[in-house]
Amino acid sequence: MRGPAFLEQLEAALPGAVTGTKLDALDPWVEVAPERIAEVCGWLKHKSPVRFDAIECITAIDWFEPDPKKAAKVAWQPHLEMVYHLWSTGSRVSLVLKCSLPRWKGDVPGQIPEIPSVTGVWRSADWHEREVYDLSGVLFTGHPDLRRILCPEDWEGHPLRKDYEMPLEYHGIRGR
């Protein structure tokens, strides 16, 4: 199901969309080019042999080490990783998609990176993407209503970024 045969079909249908795989991981995952994520998800929901009709979770992981001493030792380059957990209610199998994004668009701090929204594929992605936008700072292009969902509307920054600093004060409330 999640084996090489399935990947070949995906590759044949959408050439160049898959940029890497790791099938021996605990949850085998497929890496997708970020600009083609909506296209791949659409294929997985409507055309793939296993119809992934539900998306369970959308997450972003900030791979960034604020401590320069530790940062010198890490094996990875700073980046933002998007993770999509898909589920097929018919076949009862899951699939993990990953995308790698720059931490800031054009390396300008404060400019959050962009990725196409998958709300057109699954309605549940709406709130999940709003949450990722709110907490991790990813701009979903094509999202119908991209606003903060958990933090107040006038909150600054994205708390789940590793270099986030809690504000000293928010409307007269001491932050730290």
Add this chain to the structure above:
Amino acid sequence: MASVADDPRIIEFDVRTDEMLVNMGPQHPSTHGVLRLVLRTDGEIVSEIEPHIGYLHRCAEKIGENLTHRQFIPYTDRMDYLAAMNMNLGWALAVEKLMKYEVSEKARHLRVLICELGRIASHLVGMGAYGLDLGTFSPFLYAFREREKILDLFEEACGARLTYSYITVGGLTADLPPGWLAKCEKFLDQFEPIIKEYHALLTTNAIFVKRTAAIGVLSREMAIDYGCSGPVLRGSGVDQDMRRDGEAIYTAMYDGYAFEVAVMKDGHYPRDHEYPPVPADAVLGDCWHRFFVRMLEVVQSMDLVRQSIDRYASAKGTIGEPLKLTEKMPAGDAYLETEAPKGQMGFYVVSDGAAIPWRARARSSSFSNLSVAPELCKGCLIADVPAIVGSLDIVMGEIDR
């Protein structure tokens, strides 16, 4: 959903008045916590609702990035605080999946026992509070009376009544005290006939049926599309239960247990001869069915508790020791969904090889279940909004995290 225009009970449908925005919450008693709904209404008819969430946001995921895997357990308690045992289990299993750790057989059966009791307690609150939403106070008292007894059992097992932190990474914090199983069996024996009372109070109550049948109908497709799970999904006729369909590490916990997923198949619920019949007005996917699935799960959980008591008592060995607080996790990531009372609770652990997760993510079931509310409330009456939101059985601690 049937349009309001077709409803014979509504006579003055064509009377158009000015649109009005009505604010409901965040302190409204029928929003189950600090949920704020903004209703766009025209007379009695709601054209649109918009949930505003985040009043209880603590960014538990950020907290998880600063604590070791076991230290995060108490924070999972505070997600779904009505079923804290099941939250503990979700996180513990996700970490165990990443560490490829297997708990002892005795611990496995004890986990089933505790989690199924937790499910009963959670559904009792769901049931009682749903009665409150619809304006009947007594079922709430009947439900809480029984829930107290479960909390007493939990208190005896782990010392806490709400935030247990009992199930932990690598097992459980303590074994059961002597005599506990007998007390648990005694509780089950006296609880079993009481379920009939609940059915008399709510399930078959004519007013209750009128308020819930054919209200807020959630179609199968919509339920899947919105990522609904748990009783909300099964109430729409989707045969899915992570205890049976989930990942090996979770389904192995229920290995050898006999239970039937509470979902309507070919017009029948499992063992439906034992329960009151489905009212003629009810449509699959409406508030009544969501409620009824929960009631069936109470009985199902009771069966599972009975089975686990025997297995736990006959299992050899001990429940084992929980992992050390600072036990390192291998680098990698693991996502695991468990069937919590309110739906599929997913935990995602990302590790860079330390004991502290690089990223701790909680996929909340209530979060997705609530996201369908605006769709369900389109065109309903104002009085149906609490009925619909209540039938989703949400808990804000889990949504806002």
